[in-house]
Amino acid sequence: MAFQTQIREALSELEATGLLRTPLRISGPQGPEVEINGRRVLCLCSNNYLGLANHPAIVAACEASARKEGVGAAASRLITGTMDAHHEAEALFADFVRAPAAALFATGYAANLGTLQALVGPGDAVFSDSLNHASLIDGSRLSRANVHVYSHRDVDHLESLLREHRPLARRALVITDSLFSMDGVTAPLRDIATLAHSYDAGLLVDEAHALGVLGPNGRGLSAEQGVEPDVLIGTLGKSFGVAGAFVAASEELVSFIRNRARSFVYSTAPPPMLARAAIAALQLVREADEARTTLLANADKLRSELRVLGFEVPESDSQILPVLIGDNDRTMQLSAKLLERGIFVQGIRPPTVPEGTARLRLTPMATHRPEQIERAIDAFASLARDE
Numbered sequence: 001m002a003f004q005t006q007i008r009e010a011l012s013e014l015e016a017t018g019l020l021r022t023p024l025r026i027s028g029p030q031g032p033e034v035e036i037n038g039r040r041v042l043c044l045c046s047n048n049y050l051g052l053a054n055h056p057a058i059v060a061a062c063e064a065s066a067r068k069e070g071v072g073a074a075a076s077r078l079i080t081g082t083m084d085a086h087h088e089a090e091a092l093f094a095d096f097v098r099a100p101a102a103a104l105f106a107t108g109y110a111a112n113l114g115t116l117q118a119l120v121g122p123g124d125a126v127f128s129d130s131l132n133h134a135s136l137i138d139g140s141r142l143s144r145a146n147v148h149v150y151s152h153r154d155v156d157h158l159e160s161l162l163r164e165h166r167p168l169a170r171r172a173l174v175i176t177d178s179l180f181s182m183d184g185v186t187a188p189l190r191d192i193a194t195l196a197h198s199y200d201a202g203l204l205v206d207e208a209h210a211l212g213v214l215g216p217n218g219r220g221l222s223a224e225q226g227v228e229p230d231v232l233i234g235t236l237g238k239s240f241g242v243a244g245a246f247v248a249a250s251e252e253l254v255s256f257i258r259n260r261a262r263s264f265v266y267s268t269a270p271p272p273m274l275a276r277a278a279i280a281a282l283q284l285v286r287e288a289d290e291a292r293t294t295l296l297a298n299a300d301k302l303r304s305e306l307r308v309l310g311f312e313v314p315e316s317d318s319q320i321l322p323v324l325i326g327d328n329d330r331t332m333q334l335s336a337k338l339l340e341r342g343i344f345v346q347g348i349r350p351p352t353v354p355e356g357t358a359r360l361r362l363t364p365m366a367t368h369r370p371e372q373i374e375r376a377i378d379a380f381a382s383l384a385r386d387e
């Protein structure tokens with residue numbers, strides 16, 4: 001069969017199983033409401049938790065940087081691409097999470113791929129939560145270390161895997177999301193850290209969804225639980241409203257990552273204005289205590305009201321609310337019905353979540369006003385009546 005035909009068939013297969021994805025197109029900036037097809041709708045599915053993606057101070061920082069430093073970094077970080085902006089951002093983000101050093105990456109995906117591939121390799125062992133983010137899974141595969149997957153947040157299972165496999169490995173690394181992106185639940189970091197330590201394993205914590213939201217000044221779940229991971233991954237495309245990521249660790253680890261992470265070494269450095277935008281966002285995130293309180297209150301309100309309406313909303317302790325539906329097609333139909341009612345909530349299907357657990361993933365923002373949350377609840381109420 002011709003190659004093009006084979007792909008066409010694979011595509012039809014996706015469509016037939018309700019797994020074909022086609023993004024909706026947003027016009028104008030991200031915010032509590034967005035414009036889709038000329039219509040303003042309430043946005044309840046972005047990771048722009050604090051509403052910073054269109055913040056004037058961050059936009060101004062980008063403009064000023066573009067004028068002063070230009071747009072491109074002109075090569076990878078190890079050639080011409082380490083500019084003042086990158087340097088300053090790395091120092092400030094290390095300081096933010098109380099780590100000695102940090103390395104800036106263009107995306108969280110690239111950070112996880114590069115960090116895992118640098119830190120572990122053949123003969124090493126990675127112990128990974130079963131619901132870890134795809135970038136951690138892909139980074140583990142790329143590293144060619146042996147990967148041992150423990151049941152979601154199950155420290156007893158983690159311990160039995162460590163007991164069995166740690167002695168045979170050269171280096172060992174335990175890796176986990178801090179706040180799980182599709183379920184909104186947190187990892188028992190303190191227990192995991194104790195275990196990792198007692199088995200001479202390193203601990204990598206990916207704070208993508210927690211940073212900016214949880215912990216003192218938004219410093220993440222590690223800070224909240226008083227845990228100091230060997231490696232902390234923070235992404236800048238979520239609460240920070242920008243793009244990019246940083247890897248915070250000891251001087252030695254960061255130096256090693258700068259030398260060995262292929263996604264750092266062999267990729268053009270992010271534009272200096274991105275680093276400037278992240279710095280401006282960091283200032284706002286530090287001062288966003290009130291916004292964090294509003295964000296979590298908005299989530300609590302949605303969670304309790306949707307449960308009253310009969311939706312299955314599992315317990316979660318964050319701004320992320322899964323509304324479990326199960327069936328792929330039905331999930332997408334509900335998402336479409338909500339959009340008709342002016343509420344934008346994407347359906348999340350496998351492989352992003354396990355088979356049979358398709359869901360609507362609701363993420364309110366700190367900048368949603370009470371009447372907007374009410375409007376969302378009304379839309380769900382009218383769905384429930386239609387069922």
Ligand SMILES: *Cc1c(COP(=O)(O)O)cnc(C)c1O
Pocket residue numbers: 106107108109110112133135136177181206208209235236237243244245
């Ligand atoms: C979003 C996410 C990433 C990827 O970060 P990007 O900057 O979007 O590439 C990595 N890890 C986790 C847990 C995430 O949720």
